[in-house]
Amino acid sequence: MTRHVMIVGCGRLGATAANALLDxxxxxTILDMDAxxxxxxxxxxxxxxxxxxxxxxxxxxxxxxxxxSAFIAATGRDTTNALAAQSARTTFGIEHVVCRINxxxxxxxxxxxxxxxxNPNQLLIELVLDAMEQ
Amino acid sequence: xxxxxxxxxxxxxxxTRELLAASHEVALIERDAYVSATAAEExxxxxxxxxxxxxxxLGDAGAERCDILISTTGQDATNLTACQVAKYSFNVxxxxxxVTDPDHVPLFRALGVDVTISTTxxxxxxxxxxxxxxxxxxxxxxxxASSGIVSMRVPSGSPVVGQPVSRIKLPQGTLLTxxxxxxxxxxxxxxxxxxxxxxxxxxxxxxxxxxxxxxxLTGEARR
Numbered sequence: 001m002t003r004h005v006m007i008v009g010c011g012r013l014g015a016t017a018a019n020a021l022l023d024x025x026x027x028x029t030i031l032d033m034d035a036x037x038x039x040x041x042x043x044x045x046x047x048x049x050x051x052x053x054x055x056x057x058x059x060x061x062x063x064x065x066x067x068x069s070a071f072i073a074a075t076g077r078d079t080t081n082a083l084a085a086q087s088a089r090t091t092f093g094i095e096h097v098v099c100r101i102n103x104x105x106x107x108x109x110x111x112x113x114x115x116x117x118x119n120p121n122q123l124l125i126e127l128v129l130d131a132m133e134q
Numbered sequence: 135x136x137x138x139x140x141x142x143x144x145x146x147x148x149x150t151r152e153l154l155a156a157s158h159e160v161a162l163i164e165r166d167a168y169v170s171a172t173a174a175e176e177x178x179x180x181x182x183x184x185x186x187x188x189x190x191x192l193g194d195a196g197a198e199r200c201d202i203l204i205s206t207t208g209q210d211a212t213n214l215t216a217c218q219v220a221k222y223s224f225n226v227x228x229x230x231x232x233v234t235d236p237d238h239v240p241l242f243r244a245l246g247v248d249v250t251i252s253t254t255x256x257x258x259x260x261x262x263x264x265x266x267x268x269x270x271x272x273x274x275x276x277x278x279a280s281s282g283i284v285s286m287r288v289p290s291g292s293p294v295v296g297q298p299v300s301r302i303k304l305p306q307g308t309l310l311t312x313x314x315x316x317x318x319x320x321x322x323x324x325x326x327x328x329x330x331x332x333x334x335x336x337x338x339x340x341x342x343x344x345x346x347x348x349x350x351l352t353g354e355a356r357r
Contacts, residue, residue, distance in 0.1 A: 055210065055211055055235075056235060056237070057235075057237040057238070057241075058237060077211070078187070078215065079187055079209070079211035079212050079214070079215040080211045082211065082214065082215055082218070083210060083211040083214050083215075083238075086214075086241065086245055087238075087241055090241055090244050090245065091240075091241050103188060103189075105188070105189040105190060105223075106187075106188070106189060106215070106219065109189070109218070109219060109222050109223050112222065113218070113222060
């Protein structure tokens with residue numbers, strides 16, 4: 001089944017996630033404040049790109065948040081991601097919400113509040129530690 | 135009381151000054167080194183140059199024993215995070231946030247911010263007051279925003295002039311609490327004072343009943 005996923009932030013993480021989802025046949029709507037960041041994406045049929053603030057409810061509404069089933073907050077700023085992700089979950093009732101949080105002390109709190117967080121730094125550290133074991 | 139203020143911009147700066155003048159203990163946290171240097175000239179050692187959304191920073195600032203955290207930056211995302219970290223990592227009992235985008239107000243309340251201060255709504259209510267010629271002022275939104283305290287001046291030509299307050303046909307769910315006469319004298323509504331032009335009424339009303347309240351006091355539909 002194809003999903004429609006909204007991604008806020010078209011940095012390396014957001015763009016890579018978008019490409020992977022599109023490869024799997026999903027529809028993707030991606031938002032970034034800077035149009036320059038869309039260079040990371042190839043134009044594709046099921047891809048919509050918008051320049052806009054993903055923490056603004058008006059922007060989210062206008063770019064179609066009411067029709068998405070999953071939401072990824074992937075900018076480089078924890079505070080922006082937390083506001084966007086919690087807007088998606090609480091204001092718009094999106095079931096699957098993933099939030100990038102770089103600060104491990106904060107991700108623990110958000111997990112307690114029921115938000116699914118990913119921490120790229122933490123993942124990297126674990127990979128590095130694993131590699132050293134070998 | 136011990137108050138942590140996040141953001142030393144215009145609002146944070148003057149708020150800190152007032153809190154100190156009222157003999158409260160204050161810690162002021164500002165991330166930007168330049169803004170911080172200016173504030174440091176005024177406040178000295180209570181200023182912390184760091185990121186007030188980070189748990190380690192709030193911990194070092196003594197968030198555990200803090201009574202109120204007030205986040206005053208121009209970034210809604212920053213203010214939300216500072217309040218959530220204070221509330222859910224340090225059990226701060228009262229958190230307040232300045233909110234720039236009015237759409238965020240109900241969300242912030244749902245996410246654990248006890249008091250939201252919407253600068254846009256505040257200014258708008260004053261603009262409305264000036265533009266309509268009339269006299270409707272939102273004094274204070276009450277918790278959950280299901281009702282608010284409003285004040286309104288009785289305009290000339292109003293059908294309630296010369297009437298006791300008990301004769302005003304109030305919208306359902308609206309409570310008229312007091313009348314402030316033109317000379318400043320305060321009368322509780324239970325004493326059923328008679329209204330004159332330029333008296334002010336103070337009422338608690340749900341936002342959706344404001345138009346009806348307006349109509350009851352002016353005799354005209356609200357524009």
